[in-house]
Amino acid sequence: MDFSFSTITHNLPYLLAAARWTLIISFAGMLVGLGLGILVCAARLSRHRWLSSFAALYVSFFRGVPLLVQLLAFFYILPYAGIDLPATVAAFLSIGMCSAAYNAEILRGSLQAIPAGQKEAADALGIAPFALWRRILVPQALRIGLPSHVNELILLVKVSSLASVVGIGELTRVAQNITGQTYRPLEIYLAAACVYFVINAILAYAGRMAERRLNVGGA
Secondary structure, eight states: OOOOHHHHHHHHHHHHHHHHHHHHHHHHHHHHHHHHHHHHHHHHTOSOHHHHHHHHHHHHHHHHSOHHHHHHIIIIIGGGGTOOOOHHHHHHHHHHHHHHHHHHHHHHHHHHTSOHHHHHHHHHTTOOHHHHIIIIIHHHHHHHTHHHHHHHHHHHHHHGGGGGGGTOOOHHHHHHHHHHHHOOHHHHHHHHHHHHHHHHHHHHHHHHHHHHHHTTTOO
16 A cells, blocks of 8 residues: 555644644643642642641552543543533543642652752741742742653643543544544554654743743753
8 A cells, every 4th residue: 555645635634623632631731730739749748747648649649540540530430429520621630630740749859959048048037838839939949840841741742642532532533533534544643643743842842942041950
């Protein structure tokens, strides 16, 4: 069977349109993951042992259970508890909660790189713990951990393909549908792979530019 470039050019617009959902799922998951990750990180570093233990269990669970299982649990098991989530919401939450475990560990490592004297100075000035985290610690931790957060976003772009199992028309799902219609898996999956590659190349480049602008790792 000859390679068909016309199959790619004809179906590429459909793949690009589906990539919109890939980006939406990825960025929504990252936003949920960062917001929840900050809370999990704060709990992990809490002086309250029960809170720290709960955060450690959260991280271990969501890093230890495959994301596909988590997504299927959100979509199929929660309705038994009376919680019927749309497929998109299930994807956002499952990917976001899983990402939160990784972001929490990234933030924890970044916080440990901040000189302890800053927290001591804040305590001496009477700055409230919430203000300390919001205005001093979290902004610095996000800056220090920027390369790792960009890597996490790139990973989310790739794992967003799992959302296809609950019927979301993202890039992988649409590629599967087109393959079933055209019987040209080589061309279609190669085109989809190229779209994924371009998306992640752009994200990696944007991350490097942000690192240079913020002088991450510099003096």
